[in-house]
Each structure stands twice: as C-alpha cells, then as structure tokens.
Amino acid sequence: MAAELHISISAETLFSIGGIAITNSMLTSLVVSGLIISFCLLVRTQLKNTSNPRGLQNFAEWIVESLHNLVHGVTGDLKKTRLFLPFIGSFLLWILLNNWLGLLPGVGTIRILEGETTTEEHASIVEQVHAAETEIIDDAHTQESLVISNEELETGNETAAAEEHAVTAIPIFRPGTADLNTTIALALISVFVTQVIGVNALGLSYFKKYVNFSSPIMFFVGILELVSEFAKVISFAFRLFGNIFAGEVLLVVISSLIPLIVPMPFYGLELFVGFIQALVFAMLSLVFFNMATQSHDQH
Amino acid sequence: MDIQLTQILFQIINFSVVVGAVGFLLFKPVLKIFDERAKRIAEGEKAATKAQTAYAEIEKNRKLTEASLKKERSEIVKAAQAEALERKEAIIADAKVKAKALTTELQAQWETEKIALFKKSQTDMAEAVLSISEKVIASTLDKKNAQKLIDTELKEIIKAL
Structure with missing residues (x-):
C-alpha cells in the first residue's frame, strides 16, 4: 500500500x-x-x-x-x-x-528503486521481509491455528516498513x-x-x-x-x-x-x-x- | 515544491525546440498547401463565374435566334401554303382542260365506233335477209343473180336510210 x-x-x-x-x-x-x-x-x-x-x-x-x-x-x-x-x-x-x-x-x-542501499542490499531487504512474513505464517500453522495475532502482524509490518524506508521507489x-x-x-x-x-x-x-x-x-x-x-x-x-x-x-x-x-x-x-x-x-x-x-x- | 532553475531552463529549451519543429515541419508547409488550395479554388470560382456569364450570353443568343427562327418558320409556312394553294388551283384547272379534251376525244371515238357498228349491222342484216330470201325462194341463186339481188336490196336499204 x-x-x-x-x-x-x-x-x-x-x-x-x-x-x-x-x-x-x-x-x-x-x-x-x-x-x-x-x-x-x-x-x-x-x-x-x-x-x-x-x-x-x-x-x-x-x-x-x-x-x-x-x-x-x-x-x-x-x-x-x-x-x-x-x-x-x-x-x-x-x-x-x-x-x-x-x-x-x-x-x-512503473518505478525504479532508489536509495542509499545498493542493488544487492535491496534484494537482501526484500528477502528479509518475505522471510519475516513466512515465519509468522509458519508459526501460526505450527500452533495449529490459522489465526495470526494482531501483534505478530504489526511486528511484521513494522519490520517491512522500516526496511522500505531505506529504499524509495521512484516512478520513471x-x-x-x-x-x-x-x-x-x-x-x-x-x-x-x-x-x-x-x-x-x-x-x-x-x-x-x-x-x-x-x-x-x-x-x-x-x-x-x-x-x-x-x-x-x-x-x-x-x-x-x-x-x-x-x-x-x-x-x-x-x-x-x-x-x-x-x-x-x-x-x-x-x-x-x-x-x-x-x-x-x-x-x-x-x-x-x-x-x-x-x-x-x-x- | 522544489523550483530548480536548471529544470526550468531545460523545459524552456525543450519547448522552444518543439515550437520550432511544429512551426517549420507542420504549420508552415500545411498552411502553404492551404494557401495554394485556396488560390486554386479562387481561380476555379473565377473561371466558373466567367463560364456562367458566357453561358448566360449564349442562352440569350439562343433565345433570340429561336424567336427569329420561329418567325422565319411561320413566314415560310405561310408562303408554302400560298404557293400550294396556287399550285392546287393550277393543277385543278389543268385537269379540267385535260378532262374536257379527253371527253371530246372519247365522244369522237364513240361516234366513229357507232358508225362502224352501224355499217357492220347493215352488212349482217343484208346477209340475214339474203339467207331468209334464199330459204323463201327455196332455190339457190347463181352468182350473177345473187349479186344483182344484193345490189338491188342495198340500194333500197340505202335509200331507206
């Protein structure tokens, strides 16, 4: 969003x-x-x-x-x-x-990523965000519950947002x-x-x-x-x-x-x-x- | 809002190039074509007006000629009618003369034929009389007596006529 x-x-x-x-x-x-x-x-x-x-x-x-x-x-x-x-x-x-x-x-x-980080770092950040999301969902499955707590979601979103602040997507x-x-x-x-x-x-x-x-x-x-x-x-x-x-x-x-x-x-x-x-x-x-x-x- | 002089200058140059390109590549040649087309149309209109005037003149002349020809035609018809009348009268007069001559000729011919017929009937009658007489007398006349009898009879007939 x-x-x-x-x-x-x-x-x-x-x-x-x-x-x-x-x-x-x-x-x-x-x-x-x-x-x-x-x-x-x-x-x-x-x-x-x-x-x-x-x-x-x-x-x-x-x-x-x-x-x-x-x-x-x-x-x-x-x-x-x-x-x-x-x-x-x-x-x-x-x-x-x-x-x-x-x-x-x-x-x-159509945008390009621009910021202080390099391309490799961008890829690493994106991977980390995906990993965090997967981890949250896996945890929920392990506990045999499909409900993800609001706290966990907020934690995940905050992590992703924090990572995105370092990278800006600029429209071409x-x-x-x-x-x-x-x-x-x-x-x-x-x-x-x-x-x-x-x-x-x-x-x-x-x-x-x-x-x-x-x-x-x-x-x-x-x-x-x-x-x-x-x-x-x-x-x-x-x-x-x-x-x-x-x-x-x-x-x-x-x-x-x-x-x-x-x-x-x-x-x-x-x-x-x-x-x-x-x-x-x-x-x-x-x-x-x-x-x-x-x-x-x-x- | 970030106002950058370099960006403003860049856009001024960019737009100026567009104005130049549009002016020289689009507006100038297209307007030239418009002008030439307008010129052609004006010339065409002028020629059309000229042709229309000429047509009106020709139409006027045609009408005048037509009226004159009508008048001439009527005069020719009148003259022809008069001539035809004259010729008709002449032909009738000529026919009358010819008919009169023919009638006279036929009458003369009739008279001649009447005389000839009369003569023939006389001969036929004489022969009949002779034949009857022969039967009455019951004898055949010799050639000399017959001739004498014929002559006597003819003289009497002629006398009677």
Whole structure:
C-alpha cells in the first residue's frame, strides 16, 4: 500500500547528466516532444499538394485547420494568426499530450528503486521481509491455528516498513505538467513571447503600457500592468500545475482504495480536465498575445 | 515544491525546440498547401463565374435566334401554303382542260365506233335477209343473180336510210 500511495509534490530525480538532474517529469516531457517532432517529421515527408488529402495528411490538415480557425477567431487578422499559430498550437498540443500521457498505464506505476542501499542490499531487504512474513505464517500453522495475532502482524509490518524506508521507489514517468518547474517554464515563455510580440507590433511605445507619465492615474495603471505580468506567470504556472497534479493525486488515491471499475469515471474526468487546461493555457496566451499588439489607447 | 532553475531552463529549451519543429515541419508547409488550395479554388470560382456569364450570353443568343427562327418558320409556312394553294388551283384547272379534251376525244371515238357498228349491222342484216330470201325462194341463186339481188336490196336499204 505504501508503494501504491507514492505521492510527491515535486518531480523526482532519476539520474544526473553533467551535474544536471534529470527528473521523471523532464523525461516524460522529452518523450512528448519526441512524439510531436516525430509526428511533424512524418507529416512533412508524406505531405502532397493535393485537393484530396488522405490518411495522416488529412489528420494533420484537420489539426492545423482547427487551430488556425481557433486563433483566427480571436485575432481576426490573417497576419497575426500566422504569427501566433506556432506558439498557440505548440502550447495546446504539448500541454495536452503531457496531461494525457499521465493517464496511460505505466506512467506513475512503473518505478525504479532508489536509495542509499545498493542493488544487492535491496534484494537482501526484500528477502528479509518475505522471510519475516513466512515465519509468522509458519508459526501460526505450527500452533495449529490459522489465526495470526494482531501483534505478530504489526511486528511484521513494522519490520517491512522500516526496511522500505531505506529504499524509495521512484516512478520513471510523471506528467510534465504535474511538475511546477515545467509549468513555470511554459508561463515564462508565454509572458516573454507576449512582450516580444508587443514590441514587434508597437515598437518601443509598447512599454508606455508600463511606464506612462501622462497622468497620475495612468502611472498607477502602468504599475498595475507591470505587476500583472508577474501575476500572469504565477497564475499560469499554478493553475496548470494545480489541476494536473490534483488529478494525478485523485487517481492514485481512488485506484489504491478501489482498484477496479470505480476509477474509470475519474479517468474520463481527467481526460476532460487535461483538454480543458491545455485549452485554457493556449487561449489565455492567445488573448494576451493579441492584446499586446493593440496600443494602450485601443484597450 | 522544489523550483530548480536548471529544470526550468531545460523545459524552456525543450519547448522552444518543439515550437520550432511544429512551426517549420507542420504549420508552415500545411498552411502553404492551404494557401495554394485556396488560390486554386479562387481561380476555379473565377473561371466558373466567367463560364456562367458566357453561358448566360449564349442562352440569350439562343433565345433570340429561336424567336427569329420561329418567325422565319411561320413566314415560310405561310408562303408554302400560298404557293400550294396556287399550285392546287393550277393543277385543278389543268385537269379540267385535260378532262374536257379527253371527253371530246372519247365522244369522237364513240361516234366513229357507232358508225362502224352501224355499217357492220347493215352488212349482217343484208346477209340475214339474203339467207331468209334464199330459204323463201327455196332455190339457190347463181352468182350473177345473187349479186344483182344484193345490189338491188342495198340500194333500197340505202335509200331507206
């Protein structure tokens, strides 16, 4: 039970490369990135300029057209749409796949043992735990009684728990978006790209939004705008992280309580939440991108 | 919550690579195909509009020609009817003339045949009279007396006629 209810708010380190700790969420994110890039490469190689697309090209065109229409519905300007589309599309696809990957069997459940002990020691500990359990059952049989006393069971469990504390089982995969570092990175990218798009569209006058001496009220509004940029990072990061991590915890708890059938509706709910959160992140970024291209007077 | 700058940087780089790949490998070529397809559709629509205009023009001309042909046809029919009437009258007149001539010819032929028949009946009658006379006289006339008798009888018949 202790192994099944493994909940850690931060991602766990699997190994280190050149002093950089590679966590399970980073590994999952790399897998997602690999999947997306492989898909793009596959589409690129099979792309034909035809009026009757089929198969993979049809699917890719459906994705691109849907995203294009989504972005164009907000911007209403083809130039802006083409500029924002790669970012918004990537946000949506990357976050969505990260969210949904956490629902796959094996993600969060396939683990490696990690701790201060060596592999031989792990094996020895596991053997000792099994031996203790067998001993308790044998004793009960010797006494011609099938009832095992609570004291004996508690003693056995305490021994096993004590041994397990020395060893930690770390999931190999953890959804990228269930790690605050990932969501902060995404939020920083979103806010940074917003600034770049703003400067690109309005030039240096974009910064009038933050520093405006035309009136005391506008000066105060500028300060609020500046604060809101930092608030955006926090809001983006914690919204996504909170929702996905909470979903993961919910599934782990429900699955450990009643493993059969009962978790299924929650999986359905998490599929929905995963999509909604990806959409919310992408749409908010899109709205901020679009607002950044409008001068402060237009607001 | 363990916030690590290295992990944040790693994820920023990771996501930036994805944005680049998605932009250059997926969105850019697919949008290019969309643009070319939209161009083809616009050209097709333009050609269709042009063809539709041309079709409307042809239809208009067809209707005009059809009306003109109807008028012409009606005139031709009228002229033909008039000509046919004229020819009919001419044929009837010609037939009447020919019928009259034929009637006259037949009448003349009839007269000739009537005379010939009359002459033949005279001869037949003379022969009958001769035969009867022979039986009455009960003797056979010699050739000379017979001829004399015939001549006498013929003269009387001719006189009677």
